[in-house]
Amino acid sequence: MKLYLRLLSFIKPHKSILFLSIFFLVFAALFDSASLSVLVPLSDNVLGQHQIVINRELPAFLTHLINRINQVPALTMLYFVSITMLILFLFKSIFIFCRTYFVTKLSQLVVRDIRNALYRKVQAFSLDYFTETAIGSLVSRITYDVQIIKGTISVGLTDMVYQLLMFIFLNIIVFYINWKGALLVICILTIVVYPVIRVGKMIKKISTQVQNKMAGLNNRLFETISGIKIVKAFSQENAEIKKVAEQNFSFYKSIMKMQKRVIALGPFVEMIGACGGILVLFFGGQEVISGRMSLGVFIFFMSALMSLIRPCRRLSEVHSINQQGLAAAKRIFEILDAPIKVMEKKDAIELPLLKKNICFENINFAYKDKLVIKDLNLEIKKGEAIALVGASGSGKTTLVNLVARFYDPTKGAIKIDGFNLKDIQIKSLRQQIGIVSQDLFLFNDSVRNNIAYSRQDADISEVINAAKIALADEFIRNLPQGYDTYIGDMGMKLSGGQKQRLSIARAVLNNPPILILDEATSQLDAESTMIVQKALDTLMINRTAIVIAHRLSTVKKANKIIVLDKGRIVETGTHNQLLKAAGIYKKLFDLEFMV
Ligand SMILES: Nc1ncnc2c1ncn2[C@@H]1O[C@H](COP(=O)(O)OP(=O)(O)OP(=O)(O)O)[C@@H](O)[C@H]1O
Ligand SMILES: [Mg+2]
Numbered sequence: 001m002k003l004y005l006r007l008l009s010f011i012k013p014h015k016s017i018l019f020l021s022i023f024f025l026v027f028a029a030l031f032d033s034a035s036l037s038v039l040v041p042l043s044d045n046v047l048g049q050h051q052i053v054i055n056r057e058l059p060a061f062l063t064h065l066i067n068r069i070n071q072v073p074a075l076t077m078l079y080f081v082s083i084t085m086l087i088l089f090l091f092k093s094i095f096i097f098c099r100t101y102f103v104t105k106l107s108q109l110v111v112r113d114i115r116n117a118l119y120r121k122v123q124a125f126s127l128d129y130f131t132e133t134a135i136g137s138l139v140s141r142i143t144y145d146v147q148i149i150k151g152t153i154s155v156g157l158t159d160m161v162y163q164l165l166m167f168i169f170l171n172i173i174v175f176y177i178n179w180k181g182a183l184l185v186i187c188i189l190t191i192v193v194y195p196v197i198r199v200g201k202m203i204k205k206i207s208t209q210v211q212n213k214m215a216g217l218n219n220r221l222f223e224t225i226s227g228i229k230i231v232k233a234f235s236q237e238n239a240e241i242k243k244v245a246e247q248n249f250s251f252y253k254s255i256m257k258m259q260k261r262v263i264a265l266g267p268f269v270e271m272i273g274a275c276g277g278i279l280v281l282f283f284g285g286q287e288v289i290s291g292r293m294s295l296g297v298f299i300f301f302m303s304a305l306m307s308l309i310r311p312c313r314r315l316s317e318v319h320s321i322n323q324q325g326l327a328a329a330k331r332i333f334e335i336l337d338a339p340i341k342v343m344e345k346k347d348a349i350e351l352p353l354l355k356k357n358i359c360f361e362n363i364n365f366a367y368k369d370k371l372v373i374k375d376l377n378l379e380i381k382k383g384e385a386i387a388l389v390g391a392s393g394s395g396k397t398t399l400v401n402l403v404a405r406f407y408d409p410t411k412g413a414i415k416i417d418g419f420n421l422k423d424i425q426i427k428s429l430r431q432q433i434g435i436v437s438q439d440l441f442l443f444n445d446s447v448r449n450n451i452a453y454s455r456q457d458a459d460i461s462e463v464i465n466a467a468k469i470a471l472a473d474e475f476i477r478n479l480p481q482g483y484d485t486y487i488g489d490m491g492m493k494l495s496g497g498q499k500q501r502l503s504i505a506r507a508v509l510n511n512p513p514i515l516i517l518d519e520a521t522s523q524l525d526a527e528s529t530m531i532v533q534k535a536l537d538t539l540m541i542n543r544t545a546i547v548i549a550h551r552l553s554t555v556k557k558a559n560k561i562i563v564l565d566k567g568r569i570v571e572t573g574t575h576n577q578l579l580k581a582a583g584i585y586k587k588l589f590d591l592e593f594m595v
Contacts, residue, residue, distance in 0.1 A: 111150040127401070141332060180283075353513060374567040
């Protein structure tokens with residue numbers, strides 16, 4: 001119920017559409033049920049050519065109306081009934097069109113809002129969330145699960161109201177005409193309530209499984225398509241096809257298991273309802289034979305009763321649709337409610353331009369319970385270039401991630417000019433930092449837009465300038481469409497060195513005072529290494545730089561080399577000092593730089 005109310009809160013901003021939907025819903029239901037009443041004069045006065053007889057007291061205006069109708073000649077009545085029917089059906093159609101239009105509009109608006117809210121939340125998460133959550137399943141929730149919610153609102157919520165109204169209006173009619181018969185049918189129909197609720201619960205459970213399976217399938221698709229090169233390199237195409245086919249089959253099985261129950265509910269309710277109807281036919285027929293009720297009234301009564309079965313049937317189906325929606329809503333709210341680890345304070349201040357230093361004070365950092373940075377103290381002065389070296393897994397990338405506040409330290413504080421990173425606006429921090437990360441990521445867009453990613457409005461001269469600093473201008477000009485060339489998914493159409501220089505150009509577009517370079521050089525040949533190196537050298541002039549270095553020249557030029565081992569600083573000094581000390585740096589140096 002709580003879930004349902006929360007789902008309804010998404011409708012709140014669209015109150016006027018909801019109001020219009022309900023308005024047309026009520027009128028469509030009214031005309032839908034009222035259109036049955038023309039059956040009375042049609043069968044009695046026109047076809048049967050006798051008077052309307054009803055075996056109960058009616059309000060004066062109705063008695064008066066019936067008396068008037070009874071006096072009209074058959075042919076005139078036929079004419080009159082036809083016109084009335086035409087008008088009634090016309091109005092009914094108009095109202096049903098308006099109802100469906102506004103209901104569809106409402107559900108699409110809600111779906112749009114939920115998607116936006118989800119994506120806003122996804123963008124707000126800090127990086128830890130994405131290491132714990134598979135991307136494919138996240139995308140699946142934003143697309144597939146939200147689509148299910150749409151069904152719940154368009155069919156579930158509104159059909160529930162519409163059919164409930166129909167149920168009430170039709171009930172009024174049948175009770176008015178013959179309450180005994182009506183009661184009988186209603187009693188029989190209540191038999192179905194229990195199984196409908198039971199099946200509904202089952203459907204909710206299976207629906208969760210179905211949504212999970214869709215998420216799993218999406219994950220596999222996402223991974224194997226974006227990693228297609230590896231799939232092919234290891235000749236796993238057939239194995240992947242088989243795995244996807246298996247997951248697809250499992251999804252199909254679950255959804256059929258659910259649909260079987262959804263589909264069975266309707267006919268089941270209808271069957272029970274029909275039994276009631278037949279009983280009424282039996283007793284009501286006797287009333288007609290004895291003359292206490294005219295044929296027309298009886299037909300009206302029977303058709304109202306039979307029409308009553310449809311709302312009951314729909315209500316049972318709607319119940320199962322709602323259960324699926326609730327299962328999806330639960331998964332969606334899980335995302336909306338997930339805590340954001342790196343949060344900006346409400347009163348966060350804007351970070352002024354770097355003047356003095358970046359300080360690490362007693363930093364500890366753990367991924368979950370795995371301590372990766374231990375009691376780390378470090379000062380980086382403005383204008384200094386620091387080289388971070390250390391074995392793979394020693395915590396270099398983690399350390400620079402803390403500077404950009406992708407994560408918060410578990411203990412201690414990082415301060416820029418004395419401002420704790422936790423107290424400043426994240427945007428103002430990241431604007432001062434240019435990052436070239438280890439896992440180069442480029443968008444499937446033009447060269448120009450990739451470089452100008454941080455400022456889409458940057459003019460072309462700025463983009464070219466950044467490219468020149470990164471020594472990328474020349475190769476970009478040689479591309480088929482120059483700066484407007486599309487580079488493919490993750491820059492597939494570029495070489496490793498070109499991708500790296502593009503990432504460097506992107507990082508320097510805004511001329512950031514702080515540079516973080518997580519070098520990934522293993523993929524580069526000697527010549528591109530040299531070019532990238534040259535680019536980096538010009539880049540670091542007049543900037544504060546933290547470089548995770550794999551290149552001898554970078555390390556040599558650094559003002560200070562920090563050697564990390566298992567999350568601790570074990571050595572600090574210049575290249576020559578550290579070589580002389582003959583410690584870990586010397587070992588790493590001999591190994592990595594192969595001197
Ligand atoms: N998102 C994460 N969740 C959990 N553990 C992580 C995560 N990222 C890194 N680690 C672990 O933290 C440790 C430090 O990783 P980090 O990426 O900082 O190493 P690195 O020094 O940059 O190594 P490399 O030179 O190979 O890039 C490693 O043991 C790694 O397994
Ligand atoms: Mg790393």
